[in-house]
Amino acid sequence: MPELPEVEVTRLSFASHITGAKIIAVRIGKALRWPLGCTLDQLAGRGVAGVRRRGKYLLIDLDHGLLLVHLGMSGSLSFAPHLPAAGKHDHFELVTTLGTLRLNDPRRFGAVVYADSESAELAHKLLGKLGMEPLSENFDVDRFRAGLKRRKTAIKQVLLAGDLVVGVGNIYASEALFLAGIRPTLSAARLSQARIAKLHTAIREVLARAVAKGGSTLRNFSSANGEAGHFQTETMVYARQGQACRVCATPIKSLRQGQRSTFYCPHCQKA
DNA sequence: AAAAGCCCCTGGATGC
DNA sequence: TGCATCCAGGGGCTTT
Incomplete structure (x- = not known):
């Protein structure tokens, strides 16, 4: 579920509420993608200094060390002073003086990992290869162009890879x-400077708009205070195969790229 | 270095 | 109703 907008919406929905809390207890359910990396006792008593986001990771800063949280494909967080009894897919809980943070993740592709610092071994491996933050000043169009130039594979795949832009x-x-009018199968290296500039803008616009709409709720995503997103009702192409393009009425097409579905308008997105 | 495939896991939708 | 198959917001790891 969670791409940058959903992760950012999640962060915004609980960061200010948990900051300043002290950890009382930690509970763990079934295994997530990686082991936590410390004992539960080690976390008790620590303070929560803030919550940042890097790509699709949430970084919960403690007064010493940090927790990396990734929502995987099906994860979502809840935070409230009192939560209902834990269910089958609630696999991690941070009980604090200000409320309980809970990760629900049916598929368990998500993870919560403790690290003493961002440069600790696993944290460094996970965060070290991440590309530019698209909503920050750091997303430089010249670096974007230089990165695309080295990739002969399809532009859609390069965007998903996350090592150029996260x-x-x-x-x-x-x-x-779609917004940039680019066919997803085009080789990244062959895009013109003008089209790259358009894509650079389109990425920022679509992500910012999705954050403003609370993200996309396809199955059961909700922010940490339980609010669903609404961006899914206004997608131009995603999951709209066979339906009329909202711009030109041509039927939207779908195809597979790297075991993932891609959607595009054959008229608006020129090869 | 880059690219392509496989795999982790559960549940919902669809088809027979 | 039951069972098999396919598909799903990700991404690390291994192999070409």
């Missing part, structure tokens, strides 16, 4: 390419 997942890759 946070763009399967929904927003299709949407950004």
Whole structure:
């Protein structure tokens, strides 16, 4: 589920509420993608200094060390002073003086990993290869162009890879390419400077708009205070195969790229 | 270095 | 109603 907008919406929905809390207890359910990396006792008593986001990772800063949280494909967080009894797919809980943070993740592709610092081994491996933050000043169009130039593979795949620009997942890759009028199968290296500039803008616009709409709720995503997103009702191409393009009425097409579905308008997105 | 495939896991939708 | 198959917001790892 969660791409950059959903992760950012999640962060915004609980960061200010948990900051300043002290951890009382930690509970763990079934295994997530990686082991936590510390004992539960080690976390008790620590303070929460803030919550940042890097790509699709949430970084919960403690007064010493940090927790990396990734929502995987099906994860969502809840935060409230009192939560209902934990269910089958609630696999991690941070009980604090200000409320309980809970990760629900049916598929368990998500993870919560403790690191003493961002440069600790696993944290460094996970965060070290991440590309530019699309919504920050750091997203430089010249660096974007230089990166694309080295990739002969399809532009959609390069956007998803995350080593050039982070946070763009399967929904927003299709949407950004539509906004930029670029066919998803085109080789990244062959895009003109003008089209790259358009894509650079399109990525920022679609992600910012999705954050403003609370993200996309396809199955059961909600922010940490339980609010669903609404961006899914206004996608131009994602999951709209066979339906009329909202711009030109041509039927939207779909195809497979790297075991993922891609959606595009054959008329608006020129090869 | 880049690219392509496989795999982790559960549940919902669809088809027979 | 039951069972098999396919598909799903990700991404690390291994192999070409």
